[in-house]
Amino acid sequence: MKFLEKLIEKSSRKVAQNTSRRHLLTQLSKVMIGVAAVPLLPVARASEGPTNGYPGVGKQTSGLDGDPGDPTSCDYWRYCAIDGFLCSCCGGSATSCPPGTEMSPITWIGTCLNPADGKNYIISYNDCCGKTSCGRCLCNRNENDKPMYRPQANNDINWCLGTSSSVYTCSTGVLLGVAVDE
Amino acid sequence: MKFLEKLIEKSSRKVAQNTSRRHLLTQLSKVMIGVAAVPLLPVARASEGPTNGYPGVGKQTSGLDGDPGDPTSCDYWRYCAIDGFLCSCCGGSATSCPPGTEMSPITWIGTCLNPADGKNYIISYNDCCGKTSCGRCLCNRNENDKPMYRPQANNDINWCLGTSSSVYTCSTGVLLGVAVDE
Amino acid sequence: MNNRLLKIVSALAFASLSLLVNAELKPEPIPSVTQLPADYPDSWIFAHDANFHALISGKVAIIDVAADTNEYKGFVDAAMMASFVESEKRSKLYVGETFYSRGTQGDKTDVLSIYDKSTLLKTKEIILPKANRGQMVSSKYMMQLVNDEKYLLLLAFTPASSVIVIDTKTEEIISEIPIPGCNLIYPAGKSGFASLCGNGGLKSVQFDEKGEVIVRYDIDSFFSVDDDPLFDKPVYIGSTAYFMSYKSRVQPIDMSKDRPILLPAWSLVTDEEMKENWRPGGWHFAASDNKRLLYVVMHKNGYNGSHKFGGEEVWVFNTTTHKRVKRIILKNNAFSIEVTKSKTPLLVVNNVSMTLDVYSVDGEFQRNITVSDTAMPIVLHSGK
């Protein structure tokens, strides 16, 4: 799915956790504090360096040659227009739904640059549907995302359509082929 | 209701927010960070001083003479055995349910010391039911709380019983009278 | 008797009572449920928590953004990417929502839930027979009241798009109007609406008392969806809808007549600001006040894909002169904003930490309000 959303990143959240925790532990005797959720809405991600995924989420690789990066990180190249929880963090993978969910047959399409071969690929952001929100690795990127009046290029629509349940669980980024107009 | 739970306090959370925010803003250019929820589970609240309610929640008074403290703070005297979201933060009050919910007719009972008159009062922790979790001012205190095999003194049971919906929304602390055994 | 004296007298009275009968706090009534006024004060807003972490459990909270105490008035549930609109005339709240018989599975039921504003109790639900309600990240333009609140229009999307017309008096569905190739509901004319289309055009219809289309206009493509699309979330000032583009153009459209009229476009940015890539963005990132000013969340260094990340400033424009009249530097970056319709209007910012920062319209910070510990209040509706 594709609600506009907050990015949570391991590096920054770790900083937040450690900072606040240490600070508070010295301030409030006997009070334990933890940061359950530190949402991030970057105003300008362009200036950032590579990120390192989400806190409490193990890194992955796709296992494919020529497919660099970590599918549990919002910065993974296929996710250039994704909006939702990453299925790779939810028991599925970048291309597969978690057990017990159903992959939406229709969806919206993005075009993402693979830094390994410099090619633009067509990515289909199929939603996985039928269980409640996964809640891990919420990621929103909007390269070439268009408003809702062009649905096929919009990531704010719940694409759990044509599935037995329209309840959104998480999002994949499935490679359809090389973009021809590049 | 009465699930065991996390305490969120204004003072500590504010510290966390400001700390992490400032810290991150200097560390991560262009990345905004905020702390949406900082749960607290104090191991030993006894050693703490008075708290100041929850961040982003306005303080209140009950308006009654001899009823000191802030009904939106977990430290309010009536809440000595409460477990749940404080209805005073949810559109109700310490003694009234938010609009559109239903007050449970049966519930569990605590005995709390009113610091204003030094008397112990019997407090009825009636749940408000029929809308989803309020989500503000989650508070758990367990003075004289007994395990589930003594339900009338237990705050882990969903007391949305005898209501048209058993979905828990928030908790009140209604004064029934002075405890006789003191 | 002045207030202070009154307090002293009652304190004395209490003290003497205390001496006489060992005064105790009195038993309190059970059950007790709070009610709200039928007409809400104009500093109250509706904060729609889409709750992405549990979409089946969203809500719309009612909040007095001018209050430092008792600011949270109550809420209604709003399940699964719901749509919301307030009726001033009928003192009702409308929520378009979706349920499954087993939470996330089983039989689907799409409904329009109707609540009484005073009790926040559901007074009626209208079941959508085709269960085709559009589910999108909640937007004001998924549901609108038109023709002096005579009709409620609700978006359907399967992905074929149409508009369900409901009579607010009889509380019954009277028709469904297809809008192929177009989407969303922008009130237009006396009894109709317009929709933006995938080709950069606009479709508009007027319907009669049976919900049947009596006037239809199709306006050809007037912007490039590929190069610089208009955001789908305009701001209405009177009957003019101010659409903004990713790259800071403003396209006002006069929606007062059956046929929408494109008004001259202008820009939110100077040439210099354009070079710095100042752009509008966020979710419901723009609003207006009762002085016809346009408030827009802006971010610097915009780029392809930055249009939904919010911004660090709110720029305020005179919509007649097209001049920027204020530049508000925010305490916390904004994602969505709203301005209350109150005499002393307040600027409410859903910041990127998903709590509400309240400012004067001059940008003076007033207070922060938490909608809930896990809320994502991404759509703010001012009271009507």
Place this chain on the structure above:
Amino acid sequence: MNNRLLKIVSALAFASLSLLVNAELKPEPIPSVTQLPADYPDSWIFAHDANFHALISGKVAIIDVAADTNEYKGFVDAAMMASFVESEKRSKLYVGETFYSRGTQGDKTDVLSIYDKSTLLKTKEIILPKANRGQMVSSKYMMQLVNDEKYLLLLAFTPASSVIVIDTKTEEIISEIPIPGCNLIYPAGKSGFASLCGNGGLKSVQFDEKGEVIVRYDIDSFFSVDDDPLFDKPVYIGSTAYFMSYKSRVQPIDMSKDRPILLPAWSLVTDEEMKENWRPGGWHFAASDNKRLLYVVMHKNGYNGSHKFGGEEVWVFNTTTHKRVKRIILKNNAFSIEVTKSKTPLLVVNNVSMTLDVYSVDGEFQRNITVSDTAMPIVLHSGK
């Protein structure tokens, strides 16, 4: 061919392929859904997110606590203070849960949902005709499998308490056994259970194949609920249930026979530790490993009301000698704990920030796992 050589060869192969046909990533299949093995590895646990912020949307997540990658295996929904138990024998997962036809309102349906462990698809649901499922902050003792998984026992609470008996083979309810004045389900005897009672006593029953009670014992009060109650969350080691009290007593009860036998009580603390008010506490604050050791979350400076706040250390006891054999100082305070049944057991701590800290049983920190951004995984079940 060693690994390194293999890598070089395949890199060369890839490079030459690239030169020849301008190698591209291949199109990938749609749809694609992951499956799990029917038998889960023994380092997998079940983390029950009660989700207080949206009780109708809880879940049970399946997590490999020994993994540094792909640690999250999937989840099943678990609505409204659900109960959960895994069946090893039938490769199924059981969830007792509650639904309303309109999310939080409307018609109530209590069900036992049954999932296949490999597909995580619902294979059956058993509707509880009286809709009387007990709703409490989720506890392992709200639902248990007994008699070699032949029967599933599910707690009802209205607030009259009873136990619903379900045949796991026919997947039908066969009886309901009232337990007036008592609560919760502790497996006992060959085909029965015990419950603790409000008077500090214990009730136990054995039932036959029709679910009818054939043996019943009532054990008089053996502890003071007012002065030092036993927690309602014992740890089973074999067929002995180790109950602990607020003030650190251990009351083992031999549950192997029809009639439960109270074994000699002992203490978790020395006199000195008692003076420092070291006490057990948290939610599911104790666990055992495959060496019959007892792990208990302890906090210093305990007081009336501190028993649900968790603790800063885990103490490990030899249940035969009653000696503490380890003292683990935690990185983050614990709320609930579990120990895996794996050959190299792992101590899993739901910390007070509601994420999972994984330690070796010697207290060496291994990794932190987030169940979800807003999860409250307060009950951890080791795989069977």
